[in-house]
Amino acid sequence: MKLKLVLMLVAVFLVGCSEQKPPVKVLSNAWIGFTPLFYAQEKGWLKEANIELSTVVSLGESMMIFSSGDFDGMTGTQYEFNKLKSKQFDMVPVVMFDRSNGGDMVMGNIDIDTLRSSDQAVDVVLEINSINMPLFQDFVRRHHLENVAFNFINKDQSKLVSYIKQQTDIGPTLAVTYIPYNFELQTIGFKILASTKDIAELLVLDALYVKRDSMQKNQHSYQKLAEAVQRALKDLHENPKVYYELVKHYLENPSYKEFKASLADIEWLSPPFSEKLQNRMQQIDFPYQDIM
Structure with a gap:
């Protein structure tokens, strides 16, 4: 009887392991608007969402690694998004972070x-x-x-x-x-x-862009990621100093004063978007319909 119970437990364990999806792999560069990702990483929320984050220094490095590596998505502006599309990557924005407003x-x-x-x-x-x-x-x-x-x-x-x-x-x-x-x-x-604060016509949007098939296979993970971003922003507003201490090493270790100044140069964005912003997005062919 005991042997039978042990075998059943082993079988359940093996089934559970086999059902565990491989992690969703995303790339991000050092940018103040992506700190909710870094904060979520430090808090363990990305692991809960089955997301594996890799960080690089620059947008150019991020583009190069994404184009040659096995990644599901990367953060960037719509410029990088359009570059990837021109290289035949079928990408879609799934999580919005911010608009550059002087950054x-x-x-x-x-x-x-x-x-x-x-x-x-x-x-x-x-x-x-x-x-x-x-x-x-x-x-x-x-x-x-x-x-x-x-x-x-x-x-x-x-x-x-x-x-x-x-x-x-x-x-x-x-x-x-x-x-x-x-x-x-x-x-x-x-x-x-x-x-970008002086140039109202130049809309610079920062988002997480992922391969379309990855979005379809991993909707639950991306939804949990979007929720983690909002949790991070809530913590930022409630206790910015604690938030800063967790993310500063991702940003070349700026002072707290510099960190606070950086926040003034972006505008956090999340759906639902205003009609005015939707019109601007349509003008630059930015597909916002799948953003969570």
């Missing part, structure tokens, strides 16, 4: 008037295959800088700052960056020349 910026060691009259090539350090490029192009158009010669230097955000700091005889230089990397540039004299 993406063009910085420089010269002002715009000096830049406009420059008779030498101006270095522009940026992540070329990211939202950095359309942001810079908009900056050039708005400030009528089409006649300025630019020398593009492709660096991910972690290397962008160190590259600029290593230049012993630096000339006129622009950096296209985003929080939290702007803080270190400010310490060496770079100032913000333009940002």
Whole structure:
């Protein structure tokens, strides 16, 4: 009788193991708007949702790893989303995080008037295959800088700052960056020349984009993830200092003051979206209908 009971328990255990789905694998880069993911990771909520999070430094690195690796989804802007679609990835946004409202910026060691009259090539350090490029192009158009010669230097955000700091005889230089990397540039004299706060027409949305078949197979996991994001935001509003302590190492360890300043440069978003925002999303062909 005891042997029979043991065998039954073993059978139940094996069936349970066989039914356990492999984890949903997602990638995220260091961005203030993705900290609810990092917080949920630290709290163990992602594990409960059967989600495995990998973090990288930059959007470019995230795109490269996602394109060549076995991942279900990645965080990013609609620019990265459209890039992946152009590479034949059937992707869909499932969790919305925020809208950049000053968090993406063009910085420089010269002002715009000096830049406009420059008779030498101006270095522009940026992540070329990211939202950095359309942001810079908009900056050039708005400030009528089409006649300025630019020398593009492709660096991910972690290397962008160190590259600029290593230049012993630096000339006129622009950096296209985003929080939290702007803080270190400010310490060496770079100032913000333009940002997404100044450009109402440039809508920059941050979301989790996943392969369509993964969304269909793992709806429960993504729903739990969306709920975890809202729990994280609730904790952020109720006790920002505790939240900061859990996520700061994902963000290059900014000070608490810098962290709070970063939060002012984004607008948290979740459904239901306003009619105005839905219209803006439709204008840029952003499919928001499946966002949880």
